[in-house]
Amino acid sequence: MNKIVRKKLLSQVIAEIELSAPHIAKSQKPGQFVIIRVDDKGERIPLTIANSNQEKGTITIIVQAIGKTTVKLNAMEEGESIADVVGPLGKPSHIEHFGRVVTIGGGVGTAIAWPTTRAFKKAGNEVISIIGARTKELLILEEEMRAVSDRIIVTTDDGSYANKGFVTDSLKSLIDNNEIPNLVLAIGPVPMMRAVAELTRKYAIPTVVSLNPIMLDGTGMCGVCRVSVGGKTMFACVDGPEFDAHQVDFAGLMQRLKVYQKEEKLSLELLKSYERVS
Ligand code: FAD
Ligand code: NAD
Ligand code: FES
Numbered sequence: 001m002n003k004i005v006r007k008k009l010l011s012q013v014i015a016e017i018e019l020s021a022p023h024i025a026k027s028q029k030p031g032q033f034v035i036i037r038v039d040d041k042g043e044r045i046p047l048t049i050a051n052s053n054q055e056k057g058t059i060t061i062i063v064q065a066i067g068k069t070t071v072k073l074n075a076m077e078e079g080e081s082i083a084d085v086v087g088p089l090g091k092p093s094h095i096e097h098f099g100r101v102v103t104i105g106g107g108v109g110t111a112i113a114w115p116t117t118r119a120f121k122k123a124g125n126e127v128i129s130i131i132g133a134r135t136k137e138l139l140i141l142e143e144e145m146r147a148v149s150d151r152i153i154v155t156t157d158d159g160s161y162a163n164k165g166f167v168t169d170s171l172k173s174l175i176d177n178n179e180i181p182n183l184v185l186a187i188g189p190v191p192m193m194r195a196v197a198e199l200t201r202k203y204a205i206p207t208v209v210s211l212n213p214i215m216l217d218g219t220g221m222c223g224v225c226r227v228s229v230g231g232k233t234m235f236a237c238v239d240g241p242e243f244d245a246h247q248v249d250f251a252g253l254m255q256r257l258k259v260y261q262k263e264e265k266l267s268l269e270l271l272k273s274y275e276r277v278s
Pocket of ligand 3: 214215216217218219220221222223224225226235236237238
C-alpha cells in the first residue's frame with residue numbers, strides 16, 4: 001500500500017498527488033514512470049514520475065482524470081492509500097549538453113515534460129519551454145516550468161490567456177526567427193506530437209517524443225505497448241517511452257489507443273452510475 005501524503009488540484013481535471021514510495025524515490029530518473037493500481041481489483045495504469053523527494057521517501061504524480069482509473073485516483077484524499085506502485089520503469093531521458101533545447105508540453109504533457117526540462121537546464125542547456133492548453137483553466141505548471149527555463153512561451157487554443165494558438169505555432173515562430181533548437185522534446189496529445197514531428201522534420205531538427213500507448217505489465221512481457229519506430233516493433237515500456245519523433249508511426253499509435261474505447265467509455269459510465277446510487 002502506498003499512502004497519499006499530499007494532494008492538490010491543478011485544474012478541474014488534473015491533480016498533483018504525492019505518494020509514499022521510498023524505494024522509487026531513491027532510484028528514479030527524469031523520463032521514467034510508475035504503474036499503479038488504485039485498488040486490488042483495479043487495472044494497472046502508467047503515470048510519469050513528475051518529481052521525487054528522497055528524504056521524505058515520496059514521489060509526485062500529476063494525473064488527468066479521463067477514464068475510470070484516473071477519475072477514481074483523483075477522487076482519493078490525503079491519508080488514503082492506493083494498492084500498489086511499481087517502478088521506476090522505462091528508460092530515463094537522454095540528458096546531455098545539446099545547446100539550445102526547446103521542450104514542449106501540450107496539456108497534461110507539461111507534467112511529463114517538467115522533470116526532463118529540469119534535467120536539461122541542470123546540464124547547462126539554454127532551455128526554451130513552450131506550454132499550451134485548450135483554455136486558461138486547463139493550463140498547468142506555468143511557474144514550475146518558468147523556474148527551469150531560460151524563457152517560457154505560453155499558448156491557449158482559444159486565446160483566453162497569453163498567446164492564442166497551438167504550441168506548434170510558437171515553435172514555428174521561433175524557427176522563423178532563426179532561433180533554431182539543437183533538440184526538441186515534445187510531449188502531449190498524439191496529434192500534437194505528430195504535428196511537431198512534421199514541422200521539425202522539414203528543418204532536420206532532432207526531435208524526441210514520449211509515447212503513451214496502453215500498457216499492462218510495464219516490463220516488456222505482454223506486448224500491449226508495442227509501437228512501430230523506424231519500421232521496427234518496439235515496446236514503449238522498456239525501449240521507451242521516449243523515441244525519435246521522425247521515426248514514429250503516429251497513425252498506428254492512434255489506432256491502437258482506440259482499441260478499447262467502447263469498453264473504456266462503458267466502464268466510466270458504470271463508475272458514474274454506481275456513484276449516483278451509492
Ligand atoms: P481509460 O478508460 O483507460 O481511457 C479513457 C480515455 O483515454 C479513452 O479515450 C482512451 O482511449 C484514452 N487513453 C487510454 N489510455 C491512454 C494513454 N495511455 N494515453 C492517452 N490516452 C489514453 N497520464 C497522466 O495524466 N499523467 C501522466 O503523468 C501520464 N504519464 C504517462 C506515462 C506513460 C509512459 C504512458 C504510457 C501514459 C501516461 N499517461 C499519463 C496516460 C495515462 O496512463 C492514461 O490516461 C490512463 O491509463 C487512462 O486510464 P483510465 O482508466 O483513467 O482511462
Ligand atoms: P489537449 O487536447 O488539450 O491539447 C493540449 C495542447 O496540445 C493544445 O493546447 C495545443 O497547443 C496542442 N495541440 C493539440 N492538438 C494539436 C494539433 N493537432 N497540432 C498542434 N498542436 C496541438 O490535451 P489534453 O487534453 O490536456 O491532454 C490529453 C491528451 O494527452 C490525451 O488524449 C493523451 O493522448 C495525451 N497524453 C500524452 C501522454 C504522453 O506521454 N505523451 C501522457 C498522458 C496523456
Ligand atoms: Fe507489456 Fe510493455 S506494457 S510489454
